[in-house]
Amino acid sequence: xxxxxxxxxxxxxxxxxxxDVASLREKGVEPCLAVIIVGSDPASRVYVNNKKKACExxxxxxxxxxxxxxxxxxxxxxxxxxxxxxxxxxGILCQLPxxxxxxxxxxxxTISPEKDVDCFHPVNVGKLSLGRAELLPCTxxxxxxxxxxxxxxxxxxxxxxxxxSDIVGKPMGIMLMERNATVTVCHSKTRDLSSITKQADILxxxxxxxxxxxxxxxxxxxxVIDVGINRNGEGKLCGDVDFDDVAPHCSKITxxxxxxxxxxxxxxxxxxxxxxxxxxxxx
Ligand code: GUN
Numbered sequence: 001x002x003x004x005x006x007x008x009x010x011x012x013x014x015x016x017x018x019x020d021v022a023s024l025r026e027k028g029v030e031p032c033l034a035v036i037i038v039g040s041d042p043a044s045r046v047y048v049n050n051k052k053k054a055c056e057x058x059x060x061x062x063x064x065x066x067x068x069x070x071x072x073x074x075x076x077x078x079x080x081x082x083x084x085x086x087x088x089x090x091g092i093l094c095q096l097p098x099x100x101x102x103x104x105x106x107x108x109x110t111i112s113p114e115k116d117v118d119c120f121h122p123v124n125v126g127k128l129s130l131g132r133a134e135l136l137p138c139t140x141x142x143x144x145x146x147x148x149x150x151x152x153x154x155x156x157x158x159x160x161x162x163x164x165s166d167i168v169g170k171p172m173g174i175m176l177m178e179r180n181a182t183v184t185v186c187h188s189k190t191r192d193l194s195s196i197t198k199q200a201d202i203l204x205x206x207x208x209x210x211x212x213x214x215x216x217x218x219x220x221x222x223x224v225i226d227v228g229i230n231r232n233g234e235g236k237l238c239g240d241v242d243f244d245d246v247a248p249h250c251s252k253i254t255x256x257x258x259x260x261x262x263x264x265x266x267x268x269x270x271x272x273x274x275x276x277x278x279x280x281x282x283x
Contacts, residue, residue: 002251003254004150004252005255005259006146006254006261009149013263013266014054014269017270018057018058021059021273025059031272031275032063033062035065035093036076036093036095037067041097054269065079070101071099073103076102080107084111092117093117108120108121109121117271118137118268119135119136119171120137120166120167125166125171134274134278136175139167139206139267140172140174140175141271142260147223150223157201158184160196161173161184161185162203162206162240163187163206163208164186164187165206193217197217200222202222203222204227205226205227205239205240206240208230209230210228211242211245212228213242218250221249221250223251224246226253226255227240237256243255
């Protein structure tokens with residue numbers, strides 16, 4: 001069994017992105033990401049700080065817009081339209097969740113598709129499903145990157161995704177299909193889950209339930225990717241996979257923490273560079 005180390009792959013990828021940013025700066029382009037946070041959710045604050053730190057690390061300029069909890073949809077949409085129109089801003093993201101009075105769908109639909117570094121806009125989701133994506137959903141793109149760096153062949157393999165969220169499960173299925181895997185997406189209504197997961201050469205779990213995946217659900221020698229981030233009874237970070245039970249049966253597996261987690265921000269940086277390149281017609 002081999003661990004797929006997200007921190008190491010992040011380092012490797014950050015080095016590439018740092019070089020890409022440097023070459024854009026030589027051409028007079030300063031990649032810039034605008035991050036919007038509404039309210040004071042502590043987890044969101046940590047995520048936003050980490051995104052700003054990652055920008056600094058690779059040389060991307062970051063702008064933070066911290067809006068009060070009671071912000072209205074119209075106020076937020078006004079800010080987004082202003083950032084859409086600002087040529088010096090290449091990427092825009094609004095940290096989720098937003099407070100309940102805000103129309104989340106309107107927010108995601110208003111961010112210009114060219115600047116939508118989360119890849120949440122319907123146009124970008126549509127392009128992804130047609131194999132024409134330029135910006136990629138960050139977490140699934142991070143998983144693909146990990147499989148590639150770890151030398152896992154995807155083409156022709158049986159891939160099973162557990163979870164069908166708009167942010168991870170669905171686009172993960174699409175991206176694995178795009179790489180010519182045979183893909184099954186399972187969810188809460190799936191019958192006899194383990195009979196399906198046992199066929200997986202590549203098993204991706206993105207549900208948010210500790211110990212959902214146990215060794216009796218995994219084929220000997222499978223590659224297991226754990227996207228879950230949960231806290232167990234003792235308050236310790238854990239994934240969806242019962243790691244100690246499953247790991248001995250895998251050829252490769254991602255740990256939690258230190259697996260997929262670091263890759264989401266990494267691919268956000270990559271999208272910001274792609275957006276800056278595209279907006280300036282640089283190949
Ligand atoms: N909240 C949790 N994950 C994400 C993400 O990937 N992007 C944004 N904008 N908000 C999130």
